[in-house]
Amino acid sequence: SKKPRILILGAGYGGMMTASRLSKQLGYNDAEIVLVNKHDYHYQTTWLHEPAAGTLHHDRTRMRIESVIDTNKIKFLKDVVVEIKTAEKKVILESGEMEYDYLVIGLGSEPETFGIPGVEEHAFAIRSVNSVRHIREHIEYKFASYNGSDVKHDEDLTFIVAGAGFTGIEFVGELTERIPELCKEYDIAREKVRIISIEAATTALPGFDPELVEYAMNILEKRGVEFKINTPIKEVTKDGVLLASGEEIKSKTVVWTTGIRGSSVLEKSGFETMRGRIQVEPELRVPGFEDVFVIGDCAIIIDEATNRPFPPTAQIAIQQSSTLAKNIKALVHGSNNLEAFKADIKGTVASLGGKEAIGVVGSKKLFGTPAAAMKKVIDNRYLFLLGGLPLVVKKGKLNIF
Ligand code: FAD
Structure with missing residues (x-):
């Protein structure tokens, strides 16, 4: 029988990590994995304040997608997602369309303007x-x-x-x-x-x-x-x-910079959204759909501890990718035994420029140089997850102190 197609929309933290995990967990004959993104490069959204100010060259925040994914197992397609037609199980792209068996939506966010004119x-x-x-x-x-x-x-x-x-x-x-x-x-x-x-x-x-x-x-x-x-x-x-x-x-x-809403593709495609984001079920599926998953800034998950949505972060998107890959793998292998997403917030560090930062790691508050060093460790850790040591050496922030 024909291999099922897993179509991943967006090569941000969520999409890249899902593609990468699936390519490791699935065999060649299990499924066809297709990753669609509007650029042929992946960039780290969490670093963008630096090239915006001009303190880091933008090339340091991006990498060619095909240089970090396993191209034997993942087919990369550079195209813009225009609309998702769930009834027909297909996605309309700027230069064509593509059908899916399983869909992962990781299209990220857009600025929230609150309707303020101008x-x-x-x-x-x-x-x-x-x-x-x-x-x-x-x-x-x-x-x-x-x-x-x-x-x-x-x-x-x-x-x-x-x-x-x-x-x-x-x-x-x-x-x-x-x-x-x-x-x-x-x-x-x-x-x-x-x-x-x-x-x-x-x-x-x-x-x-x-x-x-x-x-x-x-x-x-x-x-x-x-x-x-x-x-x-x-x-x-x-x-x-x-x-x-x-x-x-x-x-x-x-x-x-007053916050974000989900990709406008979601509203356009007729999904029920809150500020452009889809509130997903614990296994990261869209309510009512067997085969549509959402990850990262496009998804809303309620934190049971606070009864409020988790903030849209790369940390959450990366953690979701492991639940998502496991769940899709289960479905592909004919199991319906899906796992619920559990967040494990390690902390948050905000840089203040230069050697200054603030943050919370575990229950510990960090100020100044230790916080700034921790920020670089977090940035490097992601590169390690995505591309191992070679990617850390190539793109990482190696001057920790
Ligand atoms: P993204 O990483 O934004 O990726 C979305 C991808 O989809 C992009 O590659 C985009 O090009 C592509 N795409 C979008 N629309 C289309 C389309 N129509 N067709 C094809 N492709 C499309 N989070 C933290 O955890 N820690 C931090 O310290 C932190 N710092 C941040 C600092 C800044 C300056 C900013 C802006 C954000 C920060 N965040 C941080 C938040 C974090 O960046 C986001 O939560 C994270 O990027 C969400 O990941 P994602 O995969 O959902 O989307």
């Missing part, structure tokens, strides 16, 4: 290699613009980061490292440059331990970051942001 048109987002390269070039261009003309525009040197959550804070941290370099290069006094972190909630880094939040804000304030907490943004325009208070802050650079 965000899509005027703000930047940290979401892909292409988007962060644009941010880096834009920032540098603004430095060049300021000094390149006789009329000085202060808004060229005002950088607004909307959202002081995990991503926003990590990006601000990198900016505080990069901007002094740009000031030197373009002969601009550091005092001329403003970095403003704007957050609607009552605290920066909501959900983090207050002691860690204070540490992070102190470090960043010492490096010249202005925080505007409890400050909702009403609108983004081509000239800057309008706050709910009525105040306007002029800026030519607004980077939007």
Whole structure:
């Protein structure tokens, strides 16, 4: 009989790790594994704040997909997923269509704009290699613009980061490292440059331990970051942001990091979603479907301890890949004995740029250099899981201290 086809959509943390685990766990004759992704490279989303600020080259965050997967067992297809037709068990791609027996949806996320006017048109987002390269070039261009003309525009040197959550804070941290370099290069006094972190909630880094939040804000304030907490943004325009208070802050650079929603392909395909994400069953299947699984940022899983969804993280996506691979392997082998996903949160570390970071590992709070070292260990650990030691040597962060 014909081999069943396992079609994996998206080569992010979830998709890559699922493909890699399945290729190890299934024999050649068990199934055909196809991985579809819009680029021929895989990038580490969790590193993107660095190339966005310009503190790391974007090539360090990406690798050719076919250089890390077992191409004897996984067929890679570079294409864009347009829509999923579950009734016909097929996926519409930009340049064709493909049927599946088992589907894994790992298409990642899109920025959550909360419907705030102007965000899509005027703000930047940290979401892909292409988007962060644009941010880096834009920032540098603004430095060049300021000094390149006789009329000085202060808004060229005002950088607004909307959202002081995990991503926003990590990006601000990198900016505080990069901007002094740009000031030197373009002969601009550091005092001329403003970095403003704007957050609607009552605290920066909501959900983090207050002691860690204070540490992070102190470090960043010492490096010249202005925080505007409890400050909702009403609108983004081509000239800057309008706050709910009525105040306007002029800026030519607004980077939007106020959280994510699931891939718009899901809504378009008629799945029931919450902020674009599908609430999956414990074995990671879409309710009502035998053969459709969701992983990573596209999936919502409720944490029974808090009765709230787990935050969308690479850590969870990677852990889900092992449950998912086991479950698909079981189905392929004719068993219905599926495993429920159990998260094992090891901790969270946020970098603040340079040798500074904060985090919680186990029940231990980490500050400064040990936290920054731990961050690099986490980054390297993923590369090790994906491609073993050779990938760590090639792409890893080896200067731990
Ligand atoms: P992704 O890794 O985003 O991958 C999705 C893939 O799908 C991409 O390759 C994309 O190109 C592809 N794709 C999308 N749409 C299509 C389409 N229509 N057709 C074809 N291909 C498509 N998490 C942590 O655990 N720890 C951290 O320290 C951390 N730091 C972060 C820092 C930043 C700056 C950001 C932005 C996120 C961070 N996260 C962190 C969150 C983490 O990056 C995400 O939760 C994780 O990437 C989700 O994995 P995923 O596989 O669902 O999606």
